[in-house]
Amino acid sequence: MADAALQLKARSAFDGLLVPGGPKDAGIVVTERKDLQIATVIARSSGFAEAIKTAYGIALPSGPKRIVVHEITLLGTGPRAWFALRAGERPLASDLEQSLGEHAAVADQSDGYGVLRVSGAKVRALLAKGVPIDLHPRAFAADDVAVTVCSHIGIMLWRSDADSSFDIAMFRSLCGSFWSWLSESAEEFGLRVEAE
Amino acid sequence: MRIPCPFCGVRDLTEFTYLGDASLAQRPDPASPDAAARFHEYVHLRDNPAGLHDELWYHGGGCRSWLTVTRNTRTHVIEGAKLTRTSKSWTATS
Numbered sequence: 001m002a003d004a005a006l007q008l009k010a011r012s013a014f015d016g017l018l019v020p021g022g023p024k025d026a027g028i029v030v031t032e033r034k035d036l037q038i039a040t041v042i043a044r045s046s047g048f049a050e051a052i053k054t055a056y057g058i059a060l061p062s063g064p065k066r067i068v069v070h071e072i073t074l075l076g077t078g079p080r081a082w083f084a085l086r087a088g089e090r091p092l093a094s095d096l097e098q099s100l101g102e103h104a105a106v107a108d109q110s111d112g113y114g115v116l117r118v119s120g121a122k123v124r125a126l127l128a129k130g131v132p133i134d135l136h137p138r139a140f141a142a143d144d145v146a147v148t149v150c151s152h153i154g155i156m157l158w159r160s161d162a163d164s165s166f167d168i169a170m171f172r173s174l175c176g177s178f179w180s181w182l183s184e185s186a187e188e189f190g191l192r193v194e195a196e
Numbered sequence: 197m198r199i200p201c202p203f204c205g206v207r208d209l210t211e212f213t214y215l216g217d218a219s220l221a222q223r224p225d226p227a228s229p230d231a232a233a234r235f236h237e238y239v240h241l242r243d244n245p246a247g248l249h250d251e252l253w254y255h256g257g258g259c260r261s262w263l264t265v266t267r268n269t270r271t272h273v274i275e276g277a278k279l280t281r282t283s284k285s286w287t288a289t290s
Contacts, residue, residue, distance in 0.1 A: 063203065064203065069220035078203060078261055079203055079259065079261055081260075134207040147257075148211065149210070150257055154257060
């Protein structure tokens with residue numbers, strides 16, 4: 001049994017689902033964001049805002065907004081609650097715990113979520129099939145975040161850097177269901193999967 | 197029907213779960229002398245207003261907050277919605 005443990009290998013959330021390839025002129029391009037450290041942050045005391053300011057020199061916006069500080073992306077997901085992501089291997093949850101101390105409850109979620117980057121000329125037409133909110137730039141700005149559902153699957157949705165590009169996070173156990181929705185819905189636009 | 201969540205903005209009904217009368221968020225004091233009568237009322241007796249009604253909705257498909265929604269039971273017009281819990285910690289970032 002001890003030998004079996006030695007053979008355990010980390011698998012990304014969409015491992016075996018996403019197969020790189022697809023037409024060059026595809027309307028939808030999908031990439032899995034594999035290299036992320038993820039944590040949830042919940043404010044526990046009125047000293048939270050001050051602790052954030054001391055550690056990162058910013059005031060967190062309240063509401064469903066995205067802010068990037070020290071390479072950490074913070075998404076407002078609810079009253080007093082944030083979803084934090086950072087690319088790379090460096091553990092994020094322990095860093096946040098250290099800088100926020102007793103003022104926040106931090107939980108490592110790096111293995112708990114799958115994150116996809118969905119882009120392409122037809123990305124809004126695709127998401128309109130599953131997401132019940134308006135994603136036109138007039139209604140959903142560059143730093144806006146939405147916690148909502150897509151085809152009955154709970155998701156977090158925000159714009160990545162480019163205009164027609166979104167990042168979508170969901171519970172890891174729902175990645176298979178989400179992929180079956182996305183791959184079928186994207187068929188009419190053409191779908192290309194790219195490696196990160 | 198769409199509900200204006202104070203955190204997320206206007207969202208579709210399917211993201212929410214209905215619980216009922218918002219006045220029930222305050223449970224009677226079990227130590228009070230008339231606790232039995234008040235709990236009887238709390239558990240079993242409901243008003244059935246025709247018109248404005250404060251009710252609890254859970255935004256499980258969004259920010260996972262309990263909301264107090266004021267709805268007109270005659271027309272289903274939503275007059276407004278606010279976060280049900282308002283402790284000091286809610287304003288931690290303001």
